[in-house]
Amino acid sequence: xxxxxxxxxxxxxxxxxxxxxxxxxxxxxxxxxxxxxxxxxxxxxxxxxxxxxxxxxxxxxxxxxxxxxxxxxxxxxxxxxxxxxxxxxxxxxxxxxxxxxxxxxxxxxxxxxxxxxxxxxxxxxxxxxxxxxxxxxxxxxxxxxxxxxxxxxxxxxxxxxxxxxxxxxxxxxxxxxxxxxxxxxxxxxxxxxxxxxxxxxxxxxxxxxxxxxxxxxxxxxxxxxxxxxxxxxxxxxxxxxxxxxxxxxxxxxxxxxxxxxxxxxxxxxxxxxxxxxxxxxxxxxxxxxxxxxxxxxxxxxxxxxxxxxxxxxxxxxxxxxxxxxxxxxxxxxxxxxxxxxxxxxxxxxxxxxxxxxxxxxxxxxxxxxxxxxx
Amino acid sequence: xxxxxxxxxxxxxxxxxxxxxxxxxxxxxxxxxxxxxxxxxxxxxxxxxxxxxxxxxxxxxxxxxxxxxxxxxxxxxxxxxxxxxxxxxxxxxxxxxxxxxxxxxxxxxxxxxxxxxxxxxxxxxx
Numbered sequence: 001x002x003x004x005x006x007x008x009x010x011x012x013x014x015x016x017x018x019x020x021x022x023x024x025x026x027x028x029x030x031x032x033x034x035x036x037x038x039x040x041x042x043x044x045x046x047x048x049x050x051x052x053x054x055x056x057x058x059x060x061x062x063x064x065x066x067x068x069x070x071x072x073x074x075x076x077x078x079x080x081x082x083x084x085x086x087x088x089x090x091x092x093x094x095x096x097x098x099x100x101x102x103x104x105x106x107x108x109x110x111x112x113x114x115x116x117x118x119x120x121x122x123x124x125x126x127x128x129x130x131x132x133x134x135x136x137x138x139x140x141x142x143x144x145x146x147x148x149x150x151x152x153x154x155x156x157x158x159x160x161x162x163x164x165x166x167x168x169x170x171x172x173x174x175x176x177x178x179x180x181x182x183x184x185x186x187x188x189x190x191x192x193x194x195x196x197x198x199x200x201x202x203x204x205x206x207x208x209x210x211x212x213x214x215x216x217x218x219x220x221x222x223x224x225x226x227x228x229x230x231x232x233x234x235x236x237x238x239x240x241x242x243x244x245x246x247x248x249x250x251x252x253x254x255x256x257x258x259x260x261x262x263x264x265x266x267x268x269x270x271x272x273x274x275x276x277x278x279x280x281x282x283x284x285x286x287x288x289x290x291x292x293x294x295x296x297x298x299x300x301x302x303x304x305x306x307x308x309x310x311x312x313x314x315x316x317x318x319x320x321x322x323x324x325x326x327x328x329x330x331x332x333x334x335x336x337x338x339x340x341x342x343x344x345x346x347x348x349x350x351x352x353x354x355x356x357x358x359x360x361x362x363x364x365x366x367x368x369x370x371x372x373x374x
Numbered sequence: 375x376x377x378x379x380x381x382x383x384x385x386x387x388x389x390x391x392x393x394x395x396x397x398x399x400x401x402x403x404x405x406x407x408x409x410x411x412x413x414x415x416x417x418x419x420x421x422x423x424x425x426x427x428x429x430x431x432x433x434x435x436x437x438x439x440x441x442x443x444x445x446x447x448x449x450x451x452x453x454x455x456x457x458x459x460x461x462x463x464x465x466x467x468x469x470x471x472x473x474x475x476x477x478x479x480x481x482x483x484x485x486x487x488x489x490x491x492x493x494x495x496x497x498x499x500x
Contacts, residue, residue: 195404217444224446
């Protein structure tokens with residue numbers, strides 16, 4: 001066999017290394033197509049588990065309106081709220097007019113004017129959906145916010161929905177009223193997370209409240225751990241439909257002077273904690289011992305409990321427990337983690353309540369609500 | 375890897391005798407994440423690029439916590455527990471490294487740091 005010269009050897013090694021890097025970086029088109037089809041089937045299966053969204057034709061000329069529930073909140077009205085979120089994603093991911101039941105093609109119209117009450121978590125998730133929509137379109141969305149309920153319009157104006165949508169402020173039909181009940185923090189988002197994101201979120205929250213929102217290290221560690229968890233949220237096998245996997249996070253917050261309460265919400269559109277935890281090497285055995293039934297909320301609660309009682313290198317369990325330390329350090333409020341098919345609410349003293357969903361949530365929503373001194 | 379003083383042929387230690395100070399805040403005011411994949415402010419980066427080279431060079435270290443926003447457990451466990459997992463002994467570390475802070479809110483991290491190291495040592499033994 002012919003002996004290769006040193007230069008040729010190096011060249012071959014470099015080519016092979018390049019091929020390997022490429023293979024690791026970008027899965028084949030067939031691989032992607034298979035996973036996308038799977039993601040589409042999952043989306044459709046998920047949507048079928050939820051109630052139908054009410055649809056009205058020609059409420060606005062040339063459109064079909066799909067109506068959100070009047071109470072747009074995951075804690076008070078999970079199924080209808082989530083159904084609207086999925087329909088928003090489905091209808092607005094398609095370009096042009098869509099075929100309606102009566103055989104006529106119309107444009108989709110999300111009837112935000114129907115919403116009378118909006119929860120901060122559901123508001124953030126809806127804002128993230130509208131942001132994804134804006135990211136996929138070249139032209140700005142048309143918004144008729146003068147038709148919206150005043151509290152809903154105020155919430156979205158304060159939170160900066162229009163900036164997320166890259167809308168010219170001149171096109172906004174109304175201005176926010178000065179509501180003394182609640183001030184909302186502007187939405188922030190990112191693809192990568194850093195400690196400075198957590199610091200900025202806390203600084204903005206303190207500026208809104210006008211004072212400290214808890215012991216500095218505990219608050220920083222809680223939010224930093226939640227942000228660090230976003231990097232686990234999008235494993236390489238994870239695909240979404242109709243949009244491609246975003247690898248993004250969104251955050252917001254509020255200050256309620258009447259109850260001296262601050263709130264922070266952090267959302268990602270990833271695979272969810274129950275789906276990603278058991279894939280880590282030592283988790284299946286540990287979690288099964290803590291939660292034999294293996295329900296989604298049980299897995300989250302068990303991971304949190306494991307983190308609270310162990311200090312070792314435990315992956316996300318310790319991080320989840322640290323997210324609860326802010327609640328413990330102030331002795332008030334709650335931490336709610338809604339992820340995949342489960343939700344866990346943590347209150348001071350280690351009180352944990354759980355619920356499982358028939359239709360698993362798309363991603364992870366972490367919410368803190370803490371009473372702080374005036 | 376150099377884990378402790380390496381005697382030279384003349385019997386003198388290769389380590390510099392004077393105490394050396396490391397302020398975590400000089401590395402990052404906002405420590406974040408466990409592994410290098412989590413970013414440049416992670417525990418792994420701090421341990422491998424700052425702490426271990428200093429331990430290899432100096433006989434005594436003072437690790438100052440002042441000024442950081444906080445020390446998330448993923449960062450701090452990877453620093454202290456990670457040292458032990460890399461082969462450093464807890465006794466040796468306690469002899470050569472002091473963790474200090476003047477901020478009351480950060481005092482808990484001194485105790486927690488050593489606890490992470492001891493936990494990692496006990497796991498290594500099992």
